[in-house]
Amino acid sequence: MRRLLIPVTLLSALLTTTVIWACSVPVFRYALERWPADQYSAVVFHRGPLQPEQQRVVDLFAKEGAVARQSANVELKLVDLDADPAPQELELWKRQDSQTLPLLVMRTPLPAPVPVGFWSGELTEENVSRLIDSPLRQKIAKQLINGQTAVWVFLESGDAEQDKAALEQLKAELKRMEKTLKLPEIEQADIEQGLVSVAPDSLKLKFSVETLSRKEAAEDYFTRMLIATENDLHEFSDEPMALPVFGRGRVLYALIGKGINPGTIEQACRDLTGPCTCQVKDQNPGTDLLMAVNWEKLVTPTPQEEKEIPDLTGLTSFSKQGADAAQGLSMSKEKEPKSDQATPKTESVSAEQTAQAEPATAETKVQKQESDSADAGTTELPAAGTTEAAQSSSLLRNLSILAVLAIVIVLAASYIVMGRKSES
Numbered sequence: 001m002r003r004l005l006i007p008v009t010l011l012s013a014l015l016t017t018t019v020i021w022a023c024s025v026p027v028f029r030y031a032l033e034r035w036p037a038d039q040y041s042a043v044v045f046h047r048g049p050l051q052p053e054q055q056r057v058v059d060l061f062a063k064e065g066a067v068a069r070q071s072a073n074v075e076l077k078l079v080d081l082d083a084d085p086a087p088q089e090l091e092l093w094k095r096q097d098s099q100t101l102p103l104l105v106m107r108t109p110l111p112a113p114v115p116v117g118f119w120s121g122e123l124t125e126e127n128v129s130r131l132i133d134s135p136l137r138q139k140i141a142k143q144l145i146n147g148q149t150a151v152w153v154f155l156e157s158g159d160a161e162q163d164k165a166a167l168e169q170l171k172a173e174l175k176r177m178e179k180t181l182k183l184p185e186i187e188q189a190d191i192e193q194g195l196v197s198v199a200p201d202s203l204k205l206k207f208s209v210e211t212l213s214r215k216e217a218a219e220d221y222f223t224r225m226l227i228a229t230e231n232d233l234h235e236f237s238d239e240p241m242a243l244p245v246f247g248r249g250r251v252l253y254a255l256i257g258k259g260i261n262p263g264t265i266e267q268a269c270r271d272l273t274g275p276c277t278c279q280v281k282d283q284n285p286g287t288d289l290l291m292a293v294n295w296e297k298l299v300t301p302t303p304q305e306e307k308e309i310p311d312l313t314g315l316t317s318f319s320k321q322g323a324d325a326a327q328g329l330s331m332s333k334e335k336e337p338k339s340d341q342a343t344p345k346t347e348s349v350s351a352e353q354t355a356q357a358e359p360a361t362a363e364t365k366v367q368k369q370e371s372d373s374a375d376a377g378t379t380e381l382p383a384a385g386t387t388e389a390a391q392s393s394s395l396l397r398n399l400s401i402l403a404v405l406a407i408v409i410v411l412a413a414s415y416i417v418m419g420r421k422s423e424s
Contacts, residue, residue: 023190025195026149027271028247031250032295036295040108041107042105042128043107043117044123045101046081046123047081047082056125060128061076071292071294073290074132092117096117100121105119106119106290108229112228119225131290134218134219134221140153141291144246145295148207149246149269150244150252151246153244154166156240162239170209178205183205183273207244239257240256241254248295252271253286
Protein backbone atom coordinates (compact mmCIF):
# COMPACT_ATOMS: atom_id res chain seq x y z
CA MET A 1 0.00 0.00 0.00
CA ARG A 2 2.74 2.45 0.92
CA ARG A 3 4.60 1.56 -2.23
CA LEU A 4 1.60 2.80 -4.22
CA LEU A 5 1.45 6.11 -2.38
CA ILE A 6 5.15 6.98 -2.88
CA PRO A 7 5.04 7.37 -6.70
CA VAL A 8 1.76 9.26 -6.46
CA THR A 9 3.29 11.73 -4.00
CA LEU A 10 6.36 12.20 -6.17
CA LEU A 11 4.19 12.77 -9.24
CA SER A 12 2.21 15.39 -7.35
CA ALA A 13 5.35 17.26 -6.29
CA LEU A 14 6.83 17.10 -9.77
CA LEU A 15 3.75 18.35 -11.59
CA THR A 16 3.07 21.10 -9.08
CA THR A 17 6.69 22.32 -9.13
CA THR A 18 6.72 22.33 -12.93
CA VAL A 19 3.60 24.47 -13.09
CA ILE A 20 4.80 26.89 -10.44
CA TRP A 21 8.31 27.47 -11.82
CA ALA A 22 7.48 27.60 -15.54
CA CYS A 23 6.99 30.90 -17.35
CA SER A 24 6.29 32.02 -20.90
CA VAL A 25 9.39 34.24 -21.34
CA PRO A 26 11.89 32.80 -23.86
CA VAL A 27 14.87 31.13 -22.21
CA PHE A 28 17.46 33.43 -23.80
CA ARG A 29 15.70 36.60 -22.57
CA TYR A 30 14.94 35.29 -19.10
CA ALA A 31 18.59 34.27 -18.71
CA LEU A 32 19.81 37.69 -19.83
CA GLU A 33 17.64 39.55 -17.35
CA ARG A 34 17.55 37.22 -14.34
CA TRP A 35 20.45 34.77 -14.23
CA PRO A 36 23.58 36.36 -12.68
CA ALA A 37 26.82 34.87 -13.98
CA ASP A 38 28.33 32.22 -11.70
CA GLN A 39 31.65 32.93 -10.00
CA TYR A 40 34.96 31.58 -11.30
CA SER A 41 37.62 30.67 -8.74
CA ALA A 42 41.07 32.25 -8.87
CA VAL A 43 43.16 30.26 -6.40
CA VAL A 44 46.62 31.58 -5.50
CA PHE A 45 49.01 29.11 -3.88
CA HIS A 46 51.96 30.62 -2.01
CA ARG A 47 54.29 30.12 0.92
CA GLY A 48 54.49 32.79 3.59
CA PRO A 49 54.01 36.53 3.00
CA LEU A 50 53.69 37.77 -0.57
CA GLN A 51 56.24 40.11 -2.10
CA PRO A 52 55.08 43.71 -2.78
CA GLU A 53 54.71 43.14 -6.54
CA GLN A 54 52.73 39.97 -5.89
CA GLN A 55 50.51 41.74 -3.39
CA ARG A 56 49.74 44.39 -6.01
CA VAL A 57 48.30 41.71 -8.27
CA VAL A 58 46.23 40.31 -5.42
CA ASP A 59 44.95 43.82 -4.68
CA LEU A 60 43.36 43.91 -8.13
CA PHE A 61 40.65 41.67 -6.68
CA ALA A 62 40.04 43.95 -3.70
CA LYS A 63 37.17 46.41 -3.29
CA GLU A 64 38.93 49.21 -5.17
CA GLY A 65 40.73 46.85 -7.54
CA ALA A 66 40.33 46.83 -11.30
CA VAL A 67 38.87 43.32 -11.41
CA ALA A 68 36.06 44.28 -9.07
CA ARG A 69 35.34 47.54 -10.89
CA GLN A 70 35.09 45.61 -14.13
CA SER A 71 32.37 43.41 -12.61
CA ALA A 72 34.26 40.27 -13.60
CA ASN A 73 32.55 37.15 -12.22
CA VAL A 74 35.58 35.81 -10.36
CA GLU A 75 36.61 35.53 -6.73
CA LEU A 76 40.09 35.17 -5.29
CA LYS A 77 41.22 32.67 -2.71
CA LEU A 78 44.69 32.69 -1.12
CA VAL A 79 46.13 29.37 0.01
CA ASP A 80 49.29 29.46 2.12
CA LEU A 81 50.92 26.06 1.76
CA ASP A 82 52.84 26.65 5.01
CA ALA A 83 49.61 27.21 6.99
CA ASP A 84 48.15 23.69 6.97
CA PRO A 85 45.72 24.10 4.03
CA ALA A 86 42.53 22.05 3.74
CA PRO A 87 42.88 18.60 2.14
CA GLN A 88 40.96 19.58 -1.00
CA GLU A 89 43.15 22.64 -1.48
CA LEU A 90 46.31 20.61 -1.05
CA GLU A 91 45.00 18.07 -3.58
CA LEU A 92 44.33 20.85 -6.10
CA TRP A 93 47.89 22.09 -5.63
CA LYS A 94 49.40 18.65 -6.14
CA ARG A 95 47.44 18.07 -9.32
CA GLN A 96 48.98 21.14 -10.92
CA ASP A 97 52.36 19.36 -10.96
CA SER A 98 54.18 22.68 -10.81
CA GLN A 99 56.83 24.16 -8.57
CA THR A 100 55.97 27.74 -9.52
CA LEU A 101 55.10 29.94 -6.54
CA PRO A 102 52.99 31.92 -6.23
CA LEU A 103 50.84 29.87 -8.62
CA LEU A 104 47.52 31.13 -9.98
CA VAL A 105 44.96 28.42 -10.80
CA MET A 106 41.70 29.23 -12.60
CA ARG A 107 38.62 27.04 -12.28
CA THR A 108 35.16 27.25 -13.80
CA PRO A 109 32.19 27.78 -11.43
CA LEU A 110 31.70 24.97 -8.91
CA PRO A 111 30.97 22.18 -9.29
CA ALA A 112 33.65 22.60 -11.95
CA PRO A 113 33.39 20.40 -15.06
CA VAL A 114 37.20 20.25 -14.92
CA PRO A 115 38.03 20.17 -11.18
CA VAL A 116 41.78 20.53 -11.69
CA GLY A 117 41.25 23.92 -13.37
CA PHE A 118 41.51 24.99 -17.00
CA TRP A 119 44.64 27.15 -16.62
CA SER A 120 47.53 27.69 -14.19
CA GLY A 121 50.55 29.98 -14.32
CA GLU A 122 52.43 32.82 -12.72
CA LEU A 123 50.64 35.45 -10.66
CA THR A 124 51.05 38.47 -12.95
CA GLU A 125 48.91 41.41 -14.01
CA GLU A 126 49.18 40.31 -17.62
CA ASN A 127 47.78 36.87 -16.88
CA VAL A 128 44.90 38.27 -14.84
CA SER A 129 44.09 40.73 -17.62
CA ARG A 130 43.93 38.03 -20.29
CA LEU A 131 41.96 35.67 -18.08
CA ILE A 132 39.08 38.01 -17.30
CA ASP A 133 38.69 39.68 -20.68
CA SER A 134 39.45 39.46 -24.40
CA PRO A 135 38.29 41.17 -27.61
CA LEU A 136 36.04 38.28 -28.67
CA ARG A 137 34.31 38.14 -25.29
CA GLN A 138 33.61 41.86 -25.56
CA LYS A 139 32.15 41.35 -29.02
CA ILE A 140 29.93 38.54 -27.80
CA ALA A 141 28.72 40.61 -24.85
CA LYS A 142 27.75 43.55 -27.06
CA GLN A 143 25.60 41.34 -29.26
CA LEU A 144 23.86 39.70 -26.31
CA ILE A 145 23.21 43.04 -24.62
CA ASN A 146 21.66 44.30 -27.85
CA GLY A 147 19.09 41.54 -27.52
CA GLN A 148 20.48 38.91 -29.88
CA THR A 149 19.16 35.42 -29.19
CA ALA A 150 22.57 33.72 -29.07
CA VAL A 151 26.10 34.01 -30.41
CA TRP A 152 27.52 30.74 -31.70
CA VAL A 153 31.28 30.39 -31.23
CA PHE A 154 32.71 28.14 -33.93
CA LEU A 155 35.97 26.69 -32.63
CA GLU A 156 38.05 25.52 -35.57
CA SER A 157 39.81 22.16 -35.58
CA GLY A 158 42.66 23.21 -37.84
CA ASP A 159 41.50 20.97 -40.68
CA ALA A 160 40.47 23.51 -43.32
CA GLU A 161 38.17 21.19 -45.28
CA GLN A 162 36.43 19.84 -42.18
CA ASP A 163 36.03 23.32 -40.69
CA LYS A 164 34.59 24.76 -43.89
CA ALA A 165 31.94 22.07 -44.21
CA ALA A 166 30.87 22.32 -40.57
CA LEU A 167 30.79 26.13 -40.61
CA GLU A 168 28.68 26.26 -43.77
CA GLN A 169 26.29 23.74 -42.25
CA LEU A 170 25.99 25.80 -39.06
CA LYS A 171 25.38 29.12 -40.83
CA ALA A 172 22.84 27.67 -43.24
CA GLU A 173 20.86 26.01 -40.49
CA LEU A 174 20.86 29.11 -38.29
CA LYS A 175 19.45 31.16 -41.16
CA ARG A 176 16.70 28.58 -41.56
CA MET A 177 15.96 28.73 -37.84
CA GLU A 178 15.60 32.50 -37.96
CA LYS A 179 12.91 32.11 -40.62
CA THR A 180 11.02 29.12 -39.21
CA LEU A 181 11.17 29.38 -35.42
CA LYS A 182 8.57 31.42 -33.56
CA LEU A 183 9.03 32.95 -30.13
CA PRO A 184 6.43 31.96 -27.53
CA GLU A 185 3.64 34.37 -26.75
CA ILE A 186 4.41 35.97 -23.41
CA GLU A 187 1.51 35.75 -20.98
CA GLN A 188 0.11 38.93 -19.50
CA ALA A 189 0.60 37.56 -15.99
CA ASP A 190 4.35 37.17 -16.58
CA ILE A 191 4.56 40.77 -17.80
CA GLU A 192 2.64 41.95 -14.74
CA GLN A 193 5.03 40.02 -12.49
CA GLY A 194 8.02 41.74 -14.10
CA LEU A 195 9.52 38.58 -15.58
CA VAL A 196 10.47 40.51 -18.70
CA SER A 197 11.38 44.20 -18.86
CA VAL A 198 10.86 44.80 -22.58
CA ALA A 199 7.93 44.84 -24.94
CA PRO A 200 7.33 41.29 -26.21
CA ASP A 201 7.25 42.46 -29.83
CA SER A 202 10.77 43.91 -29.46
CA LEU A 203 12.39 40.52 -28.80
CA LYS A 204 14.66 39.34 -31.59
CA LEU A 205 15.11 35.92 -33.09
CA LYS A 206 18.61 36.31 -34.43
CA PHE A 207 21.74 34.17 -34.34
CA SER A 208 25.30 35.03 -35.30
CA VAL A 209 28.51 33.02 -35.64
CA GLU A 210 31.98 34.03 -34.45
CA THR A 211 34.86 31.86 -35.66
CA LEU A 212 37.81 31.19 -33.36
CA SER A 213 41.12 29.56 -34.20
CA ARG A 214 42.76 27.45 -31.53
CA LYS A 215 46.03 29.13 -32.47
CA GLU A 216 44.85 32.71 -31.90
CA ALA A 217 47.14 34.02 -29.17
CA ALA A 218 44.88 36.87 -28.02
CA GLU A 219 42.10 34.36 -27.30
CA ASP A 220 44.19 31.49 -25.94
CA TYR A 221 42.80 31.77 -22.40
CA PHE A 222 39.26 32.09 -23.73
CA THR A 223 39.73 28.98 -25.88
CA ARG A 224 40.86 27.00 -22.82
CA MET A 225 37.83 28.28 -20.94
CA LEU A 226 35.43 27.16 -23.67
CA ILE A 227 36.92 23.68 -23.71
CA ALA A 228 36.53 23.51 -19.92
CA THR A 229 32.77 24.07 -20.04
CA GLU A 230 32.38 20.27 -20.28
CA ASN A 231 34.62 17.63 -18.78
CA ASP A 232 35.50 15.78 -22.00
CA LEU A 233 35.82 18.47 -24.68
CA HIS A 234 39.60 18.33 -24.47
CA GLU A 235 39.41 14.88 -26.06
CA PHE A 236 38.15 16.35 -29.35
CA SER A 237 41.02 18.71 -30.23
CA ASP A 238 41.01 17.53 -33.86
CA GLU A 239 37.32 18.28 -34.48
CA PRO A 240 35.42 21.54 -34.90
CA MET A 241 33.02 22.65 -32.17
CA ALA A 242 29.99 24.91 -32.14
CA LEU A 243 29.05 26.43 -28.78
CA PRO A 244 25.94 28.64 -28.44
CA VAL A 245 26.42 31.48 -25.93
CA PHE A 246 23.33 33.19 -24.50
CA GLY A 247 22.13 35.14 -21.44
CA ARG A 248 25.00 36.69 -19.55
CA GLY A 249 27.68 34.68 -21.31
CA ARG A 250 26.40 31.15 -20.69
CA VAL A 251 27.41 28.24 -22.95
CA LEU A 252 24.46 25.90 -23.47
CA TYR A 253 26.55 22.91 -24.60
CA ALA A 254 28.96 21.99 -27.39
CA LEU A 255 28.19 20.39 -30.73
CA ILE A 256 31.22 18.47 -32.00
CA GLY A 257 32.31 17.30 -35.45
CA LYS A 258 29.51 15.37 -37.13
CA GLY A 259 27.30 16.43 -34.24
CA ILE A 260 27.09 19.81 -35.96
CA ASN A 261 24.11 18.85 -38.09
CA PRO A 262 20.60 20.22 -38.80
CA GLY A 263 18.95 18.14 -36.08
CA THR A 264 21.23 19.12 -33.21
CA ILE A 265 21.43 22.75 -34.30
CA GLU A 266 17.64 23.00 -34.45
CA GLN A 267 17.28 21.39 -31.03
CA ALA A 268 19.73 23.86 -29.47
CA CYS A 269 17.90 26.79 -31.06
CA ARG A 270 14.57 25.49 -29.78
CA ASP A 271 16.04 25.06 -26.30
CA LEU A 272 17.06 28.72 -26.33
CA THR A 273 13.92 30.23 -27.84
CA GLY A 274 11.25 28.15 -26.12
CA PRO A 275 9.48 29.26 -22.93
CA CYS A 276 11.54 29.04 -19.75
CA THR A 277 10.23 25.76 -18.32
CA CYS A 278 12.27 26.21 -15.15
CA GLN A 279 13.23 29.58 -13.69
CA VAL A 280 15.82 28.01 -11.37
CA LYS A 281 19.15 28.52 -13.12
CA ASP A 282 20.97 25.56 -11.58
CA GLN A 283 18.34 23.20 -12.95
CA ASN A 284 19.08 24.28 -16.51
CA PRO A 285 22.01 23.10 -18.66
CA GLY A 286 25.02 25.29 -19.32
CA THR A 287 28.21 26.78 -17.90
CA ASP A 288 28.93 30.49 -17.53
CA LEU A 289 31.98 32.15 -19.07
CA LEU A 290 34.29 34.55 -17.26
CA MET A 291 33.57 38.02 -18.62
CA ALA A 292 34.28 41.56 -17.47
CA VAL A 293 30.81 43.02 -18.03
CA ASN A 294 28.49 44.95 -15.75
CA TRP A 295 25.37 43.13 -16.91
CA GLU A 296 23.10 44.70 -14.31
CA LYS A 297 23.71 48.20 -15.69
CA LEU A 298 23.87 47.31 -19.37
CA VAL A 299 20.94 44.93 -19.66
CA THR A 300 18.18 47.48 -20.16
CA PRO A 301 14.93 47.45 -22.14
CA THR A 302 15.62 46.94 -25.85
CA PRO A 303 14.23 49.58 -28.24
CA GLN A 304 12.66 48.79 -31.59
CA GLU A 305 15.86 49.88 -33.30
CA GLU A 306 19.16 48.46 -32.13
CA LYS A 307 20.76 50.83 -29.67
CA GLU A 308 24.42 51.67 -29.32
CA ILE A 309 26.12 49.72 -26.56
CA PRO A 310 29.08 51.34 -24.77
CA ASP A 311 32.40 49.75 -25.65
CA LEU A 312 33.59 47.16 -23.19
CA THR A 313 37.19 47.10 -22.10
CA GLY A 314 39.28 44.77 -20.00
CA LEU A 315 42.20 45.49 -17.70
CA THR A 316 44.10 47.24 -20.46
CA SER A 317 46.22 49.16 -17.99
CA PHE A 318 47.83 46.00 -16.67
CA SER A 319 50.36 45.40 -19.40
CA LYS A 320 51.36 46.36 -22.92
CA GLN A 321 50.10 43.06 -24.22
CA GLY A 322 46.76 43.64 -22.58
CA ALA A 323 46.53 47.03 -24.24
CA ASP A 324 47.41 45.58 -27.64
CA ALA A 325 44.75 42.90 -27.26
CA ALA A 326 42.07 45.56 -26.78
CA GLN A 327 43.38 47.94 -29.43
CA GLY A 328 40.67 49.76 -31.31
CA LEU A 329 38.17 49.78 -28.46
CA SER A 330 37.02 53.25 -27.45
CA MET A 331 37.12 54.10 -23.77
CA SER A 332 35.58 56.92 -21.80
CA LYS A 333 37.91 59.39 -20.15
CA GLU A 334 36.60 60.22 -16.71
CA LYS A 335 38.35 61.27 -13.59
CA GLU A 336 38.81 58.66 -10.91
CA PRO A 337 37.20 59.60 -7.60
CA LYS A 338 39.46 59.75 -4.62
CA SER A 339 39.38 56.74 -2.40
CA ASP A 340 41.63 55.09 0.12
CA GLN A 341 43.63 52.15 -1.14
CA ALA A 342 42.67 48.92 0.54
CA THR A 343 44.22 45.52 0.62
CA PRO A 344 42.33 42.28 1.13
CA LYS A 345 42.25 41.28 4.80
CA THR A 346 40.58 37.93 4.36
CA GLU A 347 41.59 34.84 2.46
CA SER A 348 38.63 35.13 0.04
CA VAL A 349 37.68 38.27 -1.85
CA SER A 350 34.57 38.27 -4.01
CA ALA A 351 34.90 40.40 -7.12
CA GLU A 352 31.22 40.18 -7.93
CA GLN A 353 30.02 41.47 -4.58
CA THR A 354 32.12 44.62 -4.84
CA ALA A 355 31.69 45.30 -8.51
CA GLN A 356 29.31 48.20 -7.96
CA ALA A 357 30.90 49.66 -4.83
CA GLU A 358 33.13 52.18 -6.63
CA PRO A 359 33.04 53.78 -10.12
CA ALA A 360 35.82 52.58 -12.42
CA THR A 361 38.89 54.46 -13.61
CA ALA A 362 39.18 55.76 -17.16
CA GLU A 363 41.18 52.76 -18.37
CA THR A 364 38.97 50.11 -16.84
CA LYS A 365 35.46 51.53 -16.84
CA VAL A 366 32.70 50.56 -19.24
CA GLN A 367 31.67 53.74 -21.03
CA LYS A 368 28.36 55.07 -19.69
CA GLN A 369 25.53 55.97 -22.00
CA GLU A 370 24.32 59.55 -21.98
CA SER A 371 21.22 59.85 -19.89
CA ASP A 372 19.16 61.47 -22.62
CA SER A 373 20.00 58.76 -25.17
CA ALA A 374 19.22 56.11 -22.60
CA ASP A 375 15.81 57.68 -22.06
CA ALA A 376 15.21 57.84 -25.80
CA GLY A 377 16.37 54.27 -26.29
CA THR A 378 14.16 52.70 -23.67
CA THR A 379 11.14 50.87 -24.96
CA GLU A 380 7.97 51.44 -23.03
CA LEU A 381 6.05 48.29 -22.26
CA PRO A 382 2.71 48.08 -24.06
CA ALA A 383 -0.41 48.72 -22.07
CA ALA A 384 -0.70 45.95 -19.57
CA GLY A 385 -4.44 45.63 -20.08
CA THR A 386 -7.09 45.81 -17.48
CA THR A 387 -6.55 44.57 -13.98
CA GLU A 388 -9.26 42.02 -14.61
CA ALA A 389 -7.29 40.49 -17.50
CA ALA A 390 -4.15 40.06 -15.39
CA GLN A 391 -6.16 38.59 -12.54
CA SER A 392 -7.91 36.23 -14.93
CA SER A 393 -4.57 34.94 -16.25
CA SER A 394 -3.26 34.39 -12.74
CA LEU A 395 -6.53 32.69 -11.80
CA LEU A 396 -6.21 30.27 -14.70
CA ARG A 397 -2.71 29.35 -13.58
CA ASN A 398 -3.88 28.75 -10.02
CA LEU A 399 -6.80 26.68 -11.27
CA SER A 400 -4.37 24.57 -13.28
CA ILE A 401 -2.39 23.84 -10.14
CA LEU A 402 -5.55 22.92 -8.23
CA ALA A 403 -6.71 20.68 -11.08
CA VAL A 404 -3.42 18.77 -11.04
CA LEU A 405 -3.62 18.33 -7.28
CA ALA A 406 -7.24 17.18 -7.51
CA ILE A 407 -6.34 14.50 -10.07
CA VAL A 408 -3.49 13.26 -7.90
CA ILE A 409 -5.74 13.12 -4.84
CA VAL A 410 -8.38 11.15 -6.73
CA LEU A 411 -5.74 8.69 -7.97
CA ALA A 412 -4.35 8.29 -4.48
CA ALA A 413 -7.82 7.68 -3.03
CA SER A 414 -8.53 5.07 -5.71
CA TYR A 415 -5.34 3.21 -4.89
CA ILE A 416 -6.21 3.25 -1.19
CA VAL A 417 -9.69 1.84 -1.82
CA MET A 418 -8.34 -0.84 -4.11
CA GLY A 419 -5.70 -1.76 -1.58
CA ARG A 420 -8.26 -2.15 1.20
CA LYS A 421 -10.51 -4.31 -0.98
CA SER A 422 -7.62 -6.60 -1.88
CA GLU A 423 -6.67 -6.96 1.80
CA SER A 424 -10.25 -7.89 2.76
